[in-house]
Amino acid sequence: MGETDARGRAELPHEDVCDGEHGTRARCLPESWMCDVFHPDGSLRDIRVLDTTRGEWIAVLDRLRAVADETEVEHPYPQLDPAHPAFTDLFRLWADDPEGEATAFSFRARFGAVWFFALPCFEEEIEFSLWPEDVLDGAGVAAVLRFLVEIATASQRRALLTGEIVRYDPGMPTLISHDPVTGLTSHI
Template identity: 65%
Template sequence: MGEKSTGDRAAVTHEDRSAEDYCGRERCLPQPWMCNVFHIDGSLRDIRVLDVTGDEWIAVLERLRVAADEVEIDHPYPQLDPTHPATADLFRTWADEPEGRGTTFAFRARFDDVWFFALPLDDEEIEFSLWPDGVVDGTGVAAVRRFLTEVATASGRLSVLTAECVTYAPGMPTLMSHDPATGLDFHI
């Protein structure tokens, strides 16, 4: 009871999920599609923006520093301020200097109770990750939507939420997205 066939696997409907299904944490996602997007399966969810420039990366990080409820930055670059490095200096030290390429910096932003984090590895693709178990209710889903909107707006490009390690290409299905050109959100 409470299962629906989805091809070769059975999916528990959102009404039948109990707190025990989520490591004992109370979790109430108000719509079934949210349970599918934030199903706790041991993997992260990735937020991506493709084909960006360094300036777009910087614009996104600067916007998140202002829009987020809290931001944390860790970096190994002794020439930069240890606690509040300028975003442009941080990104350019990583992207443009030989010693930056051997290391990276960590950027974390919190929206409500949901943390998003990036370890920049590619200056042509923005990627942030989040743990799906951090999204415990409608407020958490709203935080993810807000984050997607902030990233899309700052970069001027489509931002997409995918499963971890999914190679995203235009036209592929996504879990959630925000298109700054239309102002529209999409979800599965």
């Protein structure tokens, strides 16, 4: 899928220039259809990792905090650091405390110009969302692919890009996926 840089971030090849439905896309990936996966249609795109544990959530969030261009955390727990809380403490308060279950925390990570956001609802499914209109060109597509690779690598599970849904449905088509075991990225 690509090499890693000094910070351990995935490096993706994206040198070609192509013309697409929405105009010229500088630095578009060789697969020009990828730009069209993000045509704005009023719904989000979701990136998921299935059958996860709290430990995998924590590994993914820690990894993103280390490799993203920028991250933000919002939470309602006054006993934790407001800007940089430990994720183990966030999950403990959110899931283990009866009062914490009704409260959510949020996490956002920016790769290039694209923001990915999560509101953890279920420990057994990691879900991040993004606005397709933020993916304007090949550099945006590369940011999405890099994010997909990073969370698949951190969780050691296959990461899936799908249309917007509340819970994963096996009948829903996967637009793009990355398998950390094989290192392959595939699409429908």
